[in-house]
Amino acid sequence: MTKVTMTVNGKTVSADTEGRTLLSSFLRDGLGMTGTHIGCDTSQCGACLVHVDGKAVKSCSVFAQEVAGAQVRTIEGMANADGSLSVIQQAFQDHHGLQCGFCTPGMVMSAAALLAENPKPTEHEVRHYLEGNLCRCTGYHNIVKAVLAASGQDVSGLGVAAE
Amino acid sequence: MYDFELVKPASLAEAVKAMGDDGAQALAGGQTLVPTMKQRLASPERLVSLTGIAELQGVSAAEGRVTIGAATCHADVAAKAAAHYPGLAALAGQIGDPAVRNRGTIGGSLANNDPSACYPAAALGSGATIVTNTRDIAADDYFQGMFATALEEGEIITAVRFPVPQAAGYVKFAQPASRFALVGVFVARFADGVRVAVTGASNNGVFRWAEAEAALSGDFSADAVTGLTVPADDMIADLHGSAEYRAHLVGVMTARAVRAAG
Known part of the structure; x- marks a missing residue:
């Protein structure tokens, strides 16, 4: 076992790991932070997406020891300091950007990574960026709408599906 | 996942040494290898992580x-x-x-x-x-x-x-679930001729398409490859596309890649 230390949502954390311990397991089993979901477990669905040093990464396909010392941000670190929902989270609620919610942590983290590099994306850019996040409920329409709304853009012309 | 040893060398020299033993496997970004190991299609005893080595970056x-x-x-x-x-x-x-x-x-x-x-x-x-x-x-x-x-x-x-060529373009027909190329074609125009490489299509992996290279070296335009075909014999056939479909896509993607190269 090797002790791995990293910063998760601004807090320094340590846990014993084996070489085979994935970052997703480190977060969920080691730290009890179960907001990061494991869907396909093969780097396709994006439910496990977190930020490592500001970059979107699928935590099911990275070993914890590989990101020792990194700054990691998970869905648990997305809400505002007072506990209220962040702009992106609120937009997902306002625009019905989730149904079962399983993919939502990854969607929110992916959307946050997109808006950090491209604050005013087009609809096409949002759909293209979310290619690695699979949702089996919504048909994506309202997710895209939520991300565009979170970027401060007018989404009133995008239809009224399920609102 | 089954157990193995993960080592993180800081230099290429250390990595080469760590790769010297039987059962050692280099680990780069892991986006293919880690899922492959989870499915037990690979079972290295030692993974040598290369992403932390500064001299391999940039x-x-x-x-x-x-x-x-x-x-x-x-x-x-x-x-x-x-x-x-x-x-x-x-x-x-x-x-x-x-x-x-x-x-x-x-x-x-x-x-x-x-x-x-x-x-x-x-x-x-x-x-x-x-x-x-x-x-x-x-x-x-x-x-x-x-x-x-x-x-x-x-x-x-x-x-x-x-x-670096004078012009180059790549167009792929993405397999919609995996985003891998169902067929992808890269064309590059150099002063001494054009190279055309095709991925996704053949059972033998990536290959050069000599007929298209000859045609494009004479006339670098999408029209130059119109009517050229590759045989379907060695093409991959699976649930995403038949061998004939992939062979057809090679021509279509080549023309698009030429247009993308401009």
Whole structure:
């Protein structure tokens, strides 16, 4: 076992790991932070997406020891300091950007990574960026709408599906 | 996942040493290898992580060549090679999805030589040189069939050197679930001729399409490849597309790649 230390949502954390311990397991089993979901477990669905040093990464396909010392941000670190929902989270609620919610942590983290590099994306850019996040409920329409709304853009012309 | 030893060398020399034992396997970005290990399709006893080695990182350009460190992720190639070799940067920006591009590396892709991966088309289509810890390998000698390369046991790719063409374009017909190329074609126009490399289509992995190269070397236009066909005999056939469909797509994607090259 090797002790791995990293910063998760601004807090320094340590846990014993084996070489085979994935970052997703480190977060969920080691730290009890179960907001990061494991869907396909093969780097396709994006439910496990977190930020490592500001970059979107699928935590099911990275070993914890590989990101020792990194700054990691998970869905648990997305809400505002007072506990209220962040702009992106609120937009997902306002625009019905989730149904079962399983993919939502990854969607929110992916959307946050997109808006950090491209604050005013087009609809096409949002759909293209979310290619690695699979949702089996919504048909994506309202997710895209939520991300565009979170970027401060007018989404009133995008239809009224399920609102 | 079954148990194994993970080592994180800080230098290439340490990595070469760690690769010396039986059962050692290089780990680059892990976007293919980790899922493969979970499915028990690979079972190395030791993984040698290469992404923390500074000398394997980065993009540099000099004298008409662009050199990419083997552990440079696709997102960095897309961003940092854009000014030097836009066709290569554009290809890197189409691989997988944004999160995969933040981890997956050029060296990992070329070492694996998946028959549907994008980078083999760029390396073969550009006539790149695969640089390892022991030698330089011309792309024409490097690719040896599906998942097979000229790499020896324990040999590590350190960099890939691309001659920069006058124009280049890559277009893939993405398999909609995996984003791998159902068929992808890379065309590159050099002063002494055109190279055309096809990925995703053949049971033998990436290949050069000689007839299209000859036609495009005379007339670099999409019209020049109209009517040219590749035989379907060796094409991959699966639930995503028949051999005949893939053979047809080779022609279509080649014309589109020429248009993309401009």
